[in-house]
Amino acid sequence: MxxxxxxxxxxxxxxxxxxxxxxxxxxxxxxxxxxxxxxxxxxxxxxxxxxxxxxxxxxxxxxxxxxxxxxxxxxxxxxxxxxxxxxxxxxxxxxxxxxxxxxxxxxxxxxxxxxxxxxxxxxxxxxxxxxxxxxxxxxxxxxxxxxxxxxxxxxxxxxxxxxxxxxxxxxxxxxxxxxxxxxxxxxxxxxxxxxxxxxxxxxxxxxxxxxxxxxGKIRPSKSLQDALMKMLDGNEEFIMIDEQKVVYETALSMAKKAQNGGKKQVLIVEGGPGTGKSVLGINLLVQLTAKELVCQYVTKNSAPREVYTKKLQKNYKKSYINNLFKGSGVFYEALKNEFDVLIVDEAHRLNEKSGLFKNKGENQMKEIIYASKFSVFFIDEYQKISMHDIGNKEQIKHYAMLFDAEVVEMELESQFRCNGSDGYLAWLDDVIGIRETANYDGFDFEYDFKIFDDPNELRNQIFEKNKINNKAI
Structure with a gap:
C-alpha cells in the first residue's frame, strides 16, 4: 500500500x-x-x-x-x-x-x-x-x-x-x-x-x-518448520526488524552475561499474534546452540515439537533433536543451572504442577528459572487456553527475584501480519480494541470460510486438506 x-x-x-x-x-x-x-x-x-x-x-x-x-x-x-x-x-x-x-x-x-x-x-x-x-x-x-x-x-x-x-x-x-x-x-x-x-x-x-x-503478488510468509533445517545448517532465513532485532540482540547479550559467572538472567518478552515470538525463539535457539551453549526450546504444547522433530529427523539424529526441544514439565528434577539457556514459547501456558496427574514438581516457572543460567519467556497473557494455564509476568518476576536474577522486560509490537487462526485473533484484538495489530484491516491472502453443522464433517474436511501438504489443523 x-x-x-x-x-x-x-x-x-x-x-x-x-x-x-x-x-x-x-x-x-x-x-x-x-x-x-x-x-x-x-x-x-x-x-x-x-x-x-x-x-x-x-x-x-x-x-x-x-x-x-x-x-x-x-x-x-x-x-x-x-x-x-x-x-x-x-x-x-x-x-x-x-x-x-x-x-x-x-x-x-x-x-x-x-x-x-x-x-x-x-x-x-x-x-x-x-x-x-x-x-x-x-x-x-x-x-x-x-x-x-x-x-x-x-x-x-x-x-x-x-x-x-x-x-x-x-x-x-x-x-x-x-x-x-x-x-x-x-x-x-x-x-x-x-x-x-x-x-x-x-x-x-x-x-x-x-x-x-x-x-504484485504477495508470497505467503515462510513456514518456520520448513525453514528450521536450513537455519540449523547456518542459513539466514528470517530478517528481523525493529523491536524484533532489539529483543534478539538483547537476548544474545544477556546469554553472554549469564555465562560469565554473574547473576542469573531472565528475559520476559510480551507480544500478541503476529509479533514474531516463535521466529525469535527459534533464531535464538539456533544461534546460541551454534555458540556451543546448552540451549533448549521449551513448549507446553507438544504439536510444534512434533512438527520440528518430523522436519529434522531425516538430517539429524533423534538424540540431537530431543535435546533441542522439550516439554515444560520435565524440569522439576533438574539441577541448579543445569542448562545455559531455556527458551520458553507460549509461557502463558505454563502449569503449576507437572506430570500426567499434575502431582509433580512445584511450579514450572520456578523450575525453569532454577534450572537455567538464562531463561527467556515469550508470553501473551490474553492467549491462555485452559484453567491449568497460569503463566504470567508477575509470577515469573517473583521467582526471578527469589533466585536473585536480573530481569529485563520487553514488548513486541505487532509488526507482521499473520494468517489462519492467529490472523483472525490478531484482527479480532484490533477490532475490539484490546491492542493494535498489523491485521487491523483483515488478511493479506484469500480464505474460504465454511460453517459446519456436524463436527464429524469438519474433521473429514481437515483430513482431506491434509492430503495436500499435511498442514491443515
Missing part, C-alpha cells in the same frame, strides 16, 4: 505550496486512519529536505515518488521511495529511511544496535542502515514482482538533522556491514544523496515499477 504517489515534479510543487504534509495526511486518513501531530511535523520537516535533494535537472521531473509505503505482510512503512529506470533500462527503486535524530550512541556488544532519543526517551534501536536494508529485504522476500520483473532495490538512510563529526558513532566500523548495504547520509550530504539517487535512477519508467510493487 502506497499512501502518497506522484511524479517528482508534482512532489516538488506540493512542497513549494506547503501542502505536502496535508496531502500525505489526507491520504493516510483515507487508507489507514488517524496519525499523530508529531508525524505530521516530521513529514513537513523531512519533505523539505527531500525537496533540496531532488532539486536538480540530473534527476528527471517525470520519475516517480512514493511516500509511506507499507511493507507486504507487515505493519511497517518505508518513508520515501524514488523509482525509475537505471542506465541499462531496468526497473530501479531507491529506498530512503528518513530520521529526525540529531545524535546517537554506540552499542558495542550488540550487532547493528544504537541508542538515541525517540519520543523524549533514550532507547536502544536498530542502526538506520540496518533498518533500510531490512525493509528492502522484506520487500524482495514477499513481493514476487521484485524478482520476476527484475526490480533492483537500493536502500539508504538520510539523517538530515544529524551533524556528522570525526570518529562519529553513526559510521563506526561496528556498522560497516550494514552501511555497505545501505549507505547513510547526514546533514550537509544533499549532494552526496543526490548523486546516489542519480547513480540508479536515470529516467522515468512511467510508474511501472511502483505499480508492480503495489499490485
Amino acid at each position: 502506497i499512501i502518497y504517489e506522484a511524479t517528482k515534479e508534482e512532489f516538488m510543487n506540493h512542497v513549494t505550496e506547503d501542502s505536502i504534509a496535508m496531502k500525505i495526511h489526507q491520504a493516510f486518513v483515507e487508507k489507514i486512519g488517524g496519525t499523530s501531530k508529531s508525524e505530521i511535523n516530521s513529514w513537513n520537516n523531512s519533505m523539505n529536505y527531500m525537496y533540496k535533494v531532488l532539486n536538480t535537472t540530473q534527476i528527471p521531473d517525470d520519475i516517480s515518488v512514493a511516500i509511506e509505503y507499507k511493507v507486504p505482510a507487515n505493519s511497517r512503512r518505508i518513508d520515501f521511495i524514488i523509482s525509475g529506470l537505471d542506465e541499462n533500462g531496468q526497473y530501479s527503486i531507491v529506498i530512503i529511511e528518513l530520521k529526525q535524530w540529531d545524535k546517537l550512541d554506540l552499542v558495542e556488544d550488540e550487532d547493528g544496535m544504537v541508542r538515541t532519543f525517540i519520543g523524549k526517551r533514550l532507547v536502544k534501536t536498530a542502526h538506520p542502515s540496518y533498518q533500510a536494508w531490512s525493509y528492502a529485504k522484506l520487500i524482495s522476500e514477499y513481493n514476487e514482482s521484485v524478482q520476476n520483473d527484475q526490480i533492483s532495490l537500493r536502500p539508504c538512510a538520510y539523517l538530515h538533522n544529524y551533524m556528522h563529526t570525526e570518529n562519529d558513532p553513526l559510521t563506526n566500523n561496528l556498522y560497516n556491514n550494514y552501511i555497505t548495504k545501505a549507505p547513510v547520509f547526514t546533514k550537509g550530504d544533499v549532494l552526496k544523496l543526490r548523486g546516489f539517487i542519480h547513480l540508479y535512477i536515470k529516467k522515468s519508467d512511467q510508474k511501472k515499477s511502483l505499480y508492480l510493487i503495489e499490485h
Whole structure:
C-alpha cells in the first residue's frame, strides 16, 4: 500500500505550496486512519529536505515518488521511495529511511544496535542502515514482482538533522556491514544523496515499477518448520526488524552475561499474534546452540515439537533433536543451572504442577528459572487456553527475584501480519480494541470460510486438506 504517489515534479510543487504534509495526511486518513501531530511535523520537516535533494535537472521531473509505503505482510512503512529506470533500462527503486535524530550512541556488544532519543526517551534501536536494508529485504522476500520483473532495490538512510563529526558513532566500523548495504547520509550530504539517487535512477519508467510493487503478488510468509533445517545448517532465513532485532540482540547479550559467572538472567518478552515470538525463539535457539551453549526450546504444547522433530529427523539424529526441544514439565528434577539457556514459547501456558496427574514438581516457572543460567519467556497473557494455564509476568518476576536474577522486560509490537487462526485473533484484538495489530484491516491472502453443522464433517474436511501438504489443523 502506497499512501502518497506522484511524479517528482508534482512532489516538488506540493512542497513549494506547503501542502505536502496535508496531502500525505489526507491520504493516510483515507487508507489507514488517524496519525499523530508529531508525524505530521516530521513529514513537513523531512519533505523539505527531500525537496533540496531532488532539486536538480540530473534527476528527471517525470520519475516517480512514493511516500509511506507499507511493507507486504507487515505493519511497517518505508518513508520515501524514488523509482525509475537505471542506465541499462531496468526497473530501479531507491529506498530512503528518513530520521529526525540529531545524535546517537554506540552499542558495542550488540550487532547493528544504537541508542538515541525517540519520543523524549533514550532507547536502544536498530542502526538506520540496518533498518533500510531490512525493509528492502522484506520487500524482495514477499513481493514476487521484485524478482520476476527484475526490480533492483537500493536502500539508504538520510539523517538530515544529524551533524556528522570525526570518529562519529553513526559510521563506526561496528556498522560497516550494514552501511555497505545501505549507505547513510547526514546533514550537509544533499549532494552526496543526490548523486546516489542519480547513480540508479536515470529516467522515468512511467510508474511501472511502483505499480508492480503495489499490485504484485504477495508470497505467503515462510513456514518456520520448513525453514528450521536450513537455519540449523547456518542459513539466514528470517530478517528481523525493529523491536524484533532489539529483543534478539538483547537476548544474545544477556546469554553472554549469564555465562560469565554473574547473576542469573531472565528475559520476559510480551507480544500478541503476529509479533514474531516463535521466529525469535527459534533464531535464538539456533544461534546460541551454534555458540556451543546448552540451549533448549521449551513448549507446553507438544504439536510444534512434533512438527520440528518430523522436519529434522531425516538430517539429524533423534538424540540431537530431543535435546533441542522439550516439554515444560520435565524440569522439576533438574539441577541448579543445569542448562545455559531455556527458551520458553507460549509461557502463558505454563502449569503449576507437572506430570500426567499434575502431582509433580512445584511450579514450572520456578523450575525453569532454577534450572537455567538464562531463561527467556515469550508470553501473551490474553492467549491462555485452559484453567491449568497460569503463566504470567508477575509470577515469573517473583521467582526471578527469589533466585536473585536480573530481569529485563520487553514488548513486541505487532509488526507482521499473520494468517489462519492467529490472523483472525490478531484482527479480532484490533477490532475490539484490546491492542493494535498489523491485521487491523483483515488478511493479506484469500480464505474460504465454511460453517459446519456436524463436527464429524469438519474433521473429514481437515483430513482431506491434509492430503495436500499435511498442514491443515
